[in-house]
Amino acid sequence: MRQRLSVETYIRGVLAGDRATLSRAITIVESSLPDDRALAAEMLRGLLPHTGKSVRIGITGVPGVGKSTFIEAFGNYLTSLGKRVAVLAVDPSSQQSGGSILGDKTRMEQLARNPNAYIRPSATNLSLGGVARHTREAALLCEAAGYDIVLVETVGVGQSETLVKGMTDFFLLLMLAGAGDELQGIKKGIMEMVDAVAVNKADGSNGNAAQNAVAEYRQALHYLPESPSGVPIQVVACSAAEGTGMETIWQIIDAYCSKTTESGFFAANRQAQQGDWLRDQIRVSLEERFYTNTVVRQQMATVAERVKSGLQLPVEAAAELIELFLQSPAKPAEISGKS
């Protein structure tokens, strides 16, 4: 087992922007060992005053749209402006299909070698809630380490877009120009979540198709309600392979941040996200306390058997177990930072 450092060493190393320490700190945050959870809580408490200063950008799009090429091009563009860029990934797909993103070492080779960029491979084997929590905490660590921009990539499976939307300031959808109905492939609901759409691979013989797609999406946006941010959704073409469109996209994001900071939406959105995170955490911690309760553990098998055999409705069985849980002598949690 890898040796742990002291809390002070982690905090000092992260604040100094040391990438090796940052990586080890994120590993602690992702760990489910009770000792690590306590260490993570203490570390995060110490770093909290140094967080919150980055722009958090979520990036989504179907497989094949060129997300990693885009992040490489966009990340390199941002560092050319003197910005420090961290890349995280939300990938709950590993639960069922075993797929993972950012795991492939050959991806984003150039950005990975860039001294002002930090790429964190996605944590695997976590529940959806675990993925969300650990990515949020990893983003805080990256901010404490001085990264100005945190890019959060989502593989676009299940609820991952909603999760990433819930932890970022700006949400960018990458699309492809294709033959036929441009809108067919869009997951219903996704357009209502995004702040900008970039039609990628607008290069070579694909240039015209991309421009047509841009026009078509812009048209489609007329039928959507106004964005909660109050800033109209922008649609642009880009080519991650050729590096075109990166400046425009950054200008859109920068202008979005200025406008929403001025309107107060930027801060209000972050506060709402913190509130959602608290709610998520309460659910996770409540369940943990319930399922580790001695009396519940003793009764669970019998009750579950009755429900599985169709002899009792889940709603009644749940009420019965929760009564046992609440009547059993409450003990203080062993570790407050646990879950």
Added chain:
Amino acid sequence: MRQRLSVETYIRGVLAGDRATLSRAITIVESSLPDDRALAAEMLRGLLPHTGKSVRIGITGVPGVGKSTFIEAFGNYLTSLGKRVAVLAVDPSSQQSGGSILGDKTRMEQLARNPNAYIRPSATNLSLGGVARHTREAALLCEAAGYDIVLVETVGVGQSETLVKGMTDFFLLLMLAGAGDELQGIKKGIMEMVDAVAVNKADGSNGNAAQNAVAEYRQALHYLPESPSGVPIQVVACSAAEGTGMETIWQIIDAYCSKTTESGFFAANRQAQQGDWLRDQIRVSLEERFYTNTVVRQQMATVAERVKSGLQLPVEAAAELIELFLQSPAKPAEISGKS
């Protein structure tokens, strides 16, 4: 306010297969009023021994694939075999977009007039968990009312496929033959959930394209892991508009049920679903008890403010509130069927 009947009247009416009473019973089950929740719990308890005998079939597909036309054609085919068919819908989309399915009265006109069919419009304004629970309970009521087959339609937004997969015995994906890459539009992960794929609109000039799509999907299935049921995933063409393919699809489902009943998977899958339902219900009820707790309510605003301002991490704030919850004198729930 509509007058409520006595529990006995509901139970007798549902068991007699009376559609008006069934509708009123489902309305009670969907209600969030405490009195209705208690009534629903008692009613469901009485009906529980009469449930579980239908085949539950989930149906999904992107908007425009022809789900309602398909359900109309398939439902009419099934009633022609002497079966009684109930149609329910899972539609969490109303949360954000206000959309709803099965709400349009002009849909499934023919099936709606069929005396052996029962169509229930989707409940709206419910949480995702609420949608799942109420649809499950509505399915139990339909079974008690003697329906042999329950079709559960999902609008395919967010987690709705997962929910429907989790409450049905067989999951059917409707697809369209289109130009270009047939697989591009498939939501990643959906193919691993389905038991059969039907390529709809295989009629007129679209017939060849549909056959090609069938071949292409069959090919694609080779790259997926074997289905947990042990029964290979079937791919067929159909035309809901012309009513072709309905017999084949029913034969596939019927054969699936025979094979999985023999192998024990059918029963094991249902038991697992009941277990999942219990787990969901525990989460919902735990949260309800927590958020209605007097001490929690007193402290919540202050703690949430600290978290929103970035002064405290959600994990610590959650632990603190849960401690207060567990140390405060536990009172028995007012109504055990409540949530």
